[in-house]
Amino acid sequence: MALFLVNVLDGFVTGLLLFMLCSGLTLIFSMMGVLNFAHASFYMLGAYFAYQISLVTGFWVGLLVAPLIVGLIGALIERYGLRRVHKYGHVPELIFTFGLALLIEETIQFFWGKSQLPFSEPAALDFAAFAIAGNAFPAYKVFMIAVAMGIFLTLLYILTKTRIGMTIQAALSYPETVQNLGHNVPLVFMCVFGVGTAMAGLAGVIAGPVLGVFPGMALQLGSIVFVTIVIGGLGSLWGALVASLIIGWLQTFATAYDVTAEQVLTAIGFTKPELIWDHPLQDLWTLTLPQLGPILPYLLMIIVLVLRPQGLMGNRES
Amino acid sequence: MNKFNLMMATALAAGLVAGAAAAQEKVRIAFTDPLSGPFATTGTQGLAIYRHSVKELVNEPGGLLDGIAEFEMVPFDNKISAKESLIQLQVAMDQGIRIIAQGASSGVANALTEAVAKHNRRNPDDPVIFLNHSAVDPALTNDKCQFWHFRFDANADIKMDALTDDIAANPDIKKVYVIGQDYSFGKAVAAAAQRFLQEKRPDIEIVGNELHPIGKVKDFTPYARKIVGSGADAVITGNWGGDMVGLGKAVMGAGFDKPIYTYYGATSGITAAFGEEGDGIVKLVGAGQVNPAPTPEAQEFIEAFYVSFPDLDFGQPQMANVAPMLAAAINEVGNATDIKAIAYALEGMEYDSIVTGKTLMRESDHQTIQTVTVQGQTPEAAFDYDNSGRGMVAETVVELASNDSPTTCEMKRP
Numbered sequence: 001m002a003l004f005l006v007n008v009l010d011g012f013v014t015g016l017l018l019f020m021l022c023s024g025l026t027l028i029f030s031m032m033g034v035l036n037f038a039h040a041s042f043y044m045l046g047a048y049f050a051y052q053i054s055l056v057t058g059f060w061v062g063l064l065v066a067p068l069i070v071g072l073i074g075a076l077i078e079r080y081g082l083r084r085v086h087k088y089g090h091v092p093e094l095i096f097t098f099g100l101a102l103l104i105e106e107t108i109q110f111f112w113g114k115s116q117l118p119f120s121e122p123a124a125l126d127f128a129a130f131a132i133a134g135n136a137f138p139a140y141k142v143f144m145i146a147v148a149m150g151i152f153l154t155l156l157y158i159l160t161k162t163r164i165g166m167t168i169q170a171a172l173s174y175p176e177t178v179q180n181l182g183h184n185v186p187l188v189f190m191c192v193f194g195v196g197t198a199m200a201g202l203a204g205v206i207a208g209p210v211l212g213v214f215p216g217m218a219l220q221l222g223s224i225v226f227v228t229i230v231i232g233g234l235g236s237l238w239g240a241l242v243a244s245l246i247i248g249w250l251q252t253f254a255t256a257y258d259v260t261a262e263q264v265l266t267a268i269g270f271t272k273p274e275l276i277w278d279h280p281l282q283d284l285w286t287l288t289l290p291q292l293g294p295i296l297p298y299l300l301m302i303i304v305l306v307l308r309p310q311g312l313m314g315n316r317e318s
Numbered sequence: 319m320n321k322f323n324l325m326m327a328t329a330l331a332a333g334l335v336a337g338a339a340a341a342q343e344k345v346r347i348a349f350t351d352p353l354s355g356p357f358a359t360t361g362t363q364g365l366a367i368y369r370h371s372v373k374e375l376v377n378e379p380g381g382l383l384d385g386i387a388e389f390e391m392v393p394f395d396n397k398i399s400a401k402e403s404l405i406q407l408q409v410a411m412d413q414g415i416r417i418i419a420q421g422a423s424s425g426v427a428n429a430l431t432e433a434v435a436k437h438n439r440r441n442p443d444d445p446v447i448f449l450n451h452s453a454v455d456p457a458l459t460n461d462k463c464q465f466w467h468f469r470f471d472a473n474a475d476i477k478m479d480a481l482t483d484d485i486a487a488n489p490d491i492k493k494v495y496v497i498g499q500d501y502s503f504g505k506a507v508a509a510a511a512q513r514f515l516q517e518k519r520p521d522i523e524i525v526g527n528e529l530h531p532i533g534k535v536k537d538f539t540p541y542a543r544k545i546v547g548s549g550a551d552a553v554i555t556g557n558w559g560g561d562m563v564g565l566g567k568a569v570m571g572a573g574f575d576k577p578i579y580t581y582y583g584a585t586s587g588i589t590a591a592f593g594e595e596g597d598g599i600v601k602l603v604g605a606g607q608v609n610p611a612p613t614p615e616a617q618e619f620i621e622a623f624y625v626s627f628p629d630l631d632f633g634q635p636q637m638a639n640v641a642p643m644l645a646a647a648i649n650e651v652g653n654a655t656d657i658k659a660i661a662y663a664l665e666g667m668e669y670d671s672i673v674t675g676k677t678l679m680r681e682s683d684h685q686t687i688q689t690v691t692v693q694g695q696t697p698e699a700a701f702d703y704d705n706s707g708r709g710m711v712a713e714t715v716v717e718l719a720s721n722d723s724p725t726t727c728e729m730k731r732p
Contacts, residue, residue, distance in 0.1 A: 136573030214587075294535070
């Protein structure tokens with residue numbers, strides 16, 4: 001039971017971290033209508049900038065400044081890059097973001113090299129907040145939960161309760177009408193892109209000390225982020241949250257419990273072949289749940305796409 | 319006067335060029351490892367160790383063949399791909415290079431050793447020699463052994479032998495958790511750990527033995543929880559790169575404060591990433607030792623390395639043996655072109671290494687037998703890794719490790 005609780009908490013942290021990435025991506029998707037392939041690269045930029053800043057000023061200044069720089073870069077890229085490509089349609093936009101992802105990765109390797117960077121949690125949070133049956137739960141993870149929840153509530157408030165939020169939502173759905181009403185829609189788009197990338201940057205800063213800062217960090221999270229927003233429903237903030245948490249728990253629990261194919265197969269009445277090491281079905285019989293873990297989100301995505309193509313909380317595009 | 323000066327200078331320059339040309343017969347070594355991409359650090363570090371040992375241990379002390387020749391390193395970037403390596407092998411051979419060095423990834427080494435064997439079968443008068451400085455898959459000197467392949471690193475089994483010596487000597491260890499990457503090397507490590515522990519300390523219980531997807535795990539926390547939950551007194555892992563950092567940080571973050579035995583848990587950013595948390599916990603098994611420098615010559619040699627390459631680590635001591643051992647073989651043969659004679663001279667060679675002690679190139683399987691150490695991370699290391707102020711200090715030293723280990727190699731000699 002204690003271990004179950006620990007895993008619930010761990011999965012919650014993983015899920016919230018994923019959510020910080022997905023929330024920005026899903027907003028940008030509803031704006032551009034195409035996926036931003038470079039989104040995870042902004043996450044990586046956030047981690048690298050924060051590392052660099054933390055060398056001079058310590059972690060906390062990096063936490064505040066790095067996302068701002070990433071957001072600014074994102075806004076500039078939207079203003080001077082994406083906006084020009086936008087008029088040629090979706091495919092050039094897609095290719096633009098794809099190229100951007102490669103460019104960012106190479107640039108980072110050029111400046112910071114290819115090894116892991118020693119980016120660690122701040123000393124003030126480097127202790128175990130509590131322990132459940134001998135399993136330490138780091139204070140830093142409590143901090144991660146707090147930041148992610150804070151972001152979610154702030155975003156939700158801005159988008160649904162404020163004038164700016166309503167303008168954004170209107171601009172996302174009916175850009176021409178909003179423009180005709182006298183709002184500066186391109187500016188709105190630029191800000192949404194900037195805020196979305198800044199949030200990816202922030203996710204990078206707080207994930208860096210836990211998941212490591214290295215040139216492959218964007219690639220590692222890139223695909224799972226897309227899977228999450230597809231499951232949650234493209235463009236839906238609530239959907240992104242729900243899907244992130246589902247995936248976080250799915251992966252944590254799949255790794256935590258050593259259910260083997262042998263147990264399942266014998267339970268439903270098959271008998272294990274004697275000479276399993278020469279058996280054609282050897283791979284099936286020796287499979288374990290932790291090995292399956294990494295493909296479960298993709299499996300879930302396929303099931304969701306088949307049963308509910310608009311995603312768990314998405315609105316069907318007409 | 320001016321004209322005279324100019325003439326003198328020209329004559330002097332011509333003389334210098336001629337003099338240099340005399341000593342400039344180059345024996346080229348093709349260094350084929352990743353020099354770009356995610357594993358570039360490994361290749362760059364290896365190349366630096368080679369360049370340093372070529373300079374300090376061969377060229378400057380007198381060169382080859384009484385000074386008429388010297389080594390030259392020619393780097394080839396194989397991007398850690400077997401396919402790319404075979405292309406680079408061809409390029410190197412087309413340039414007339416007959417000495418190939420490689421080490422990062424046993425997969426690549428397997429491809430190269432086959433290609434070299436095939437080439438030599440077809441061109442018995444123009445063979446190529448393959449010097450493997452760090453690919454540790456035991457098969458290379460067992461089932462897949464061949465005459466033209468020489469391994470200078472201790473293979474995975476030899477390392478596990480030394481590592482389990484260290485565990486066996488520690489009565490506090492009663493439960494061990496084995497975790498690794500899901501591919502041939504991870505499986506080889508797990509099998510060797512099981513075999514040696516059973517042999518040396520049958521009372522030790524292996525409380526976990528699992529493989530995780532290689533390079534795909536984002537967060538190792540659930541694995542760390544299982545390790546802590548199993549009550550293990552030690553962890554053994556063959557993980558490298560990002561998987562090593564991720565696993566190490568998660569396990570230590572979950573409150574595990576007992577030894578983590580690794581094959582690759584240091585340098586290339588890993589020591590810096592672990593930082594203070596890894597002190598006294600992270601152990602590494604490897605050939606030779608850096609701290610404390612085993613000989614005064616090694617002290618001087620490693621100091622000079624850090625002067626020449628301040629941003630890199632002297633991470634793989636055994637790589638410094640390749641050039642001097644090859645030089646000894648060439649000097650014994652009397653020329654650098656008779657590759658077959660050189661290979662025969664290398665076979666069975668005994669060499670007093672400054673970093674790996676008494677070192678033998680075993681005749682039966684071309685596996686080097688040398689000092690293998692289990693090292694522990696500490697802030698009190700004379701030579702640190704990643705400029706982090708901490709390094710690996712030898713704790714258990716096994717001379718001529720696994721000298722009597724069996725081999726399944728049936729060497730066919732030309």
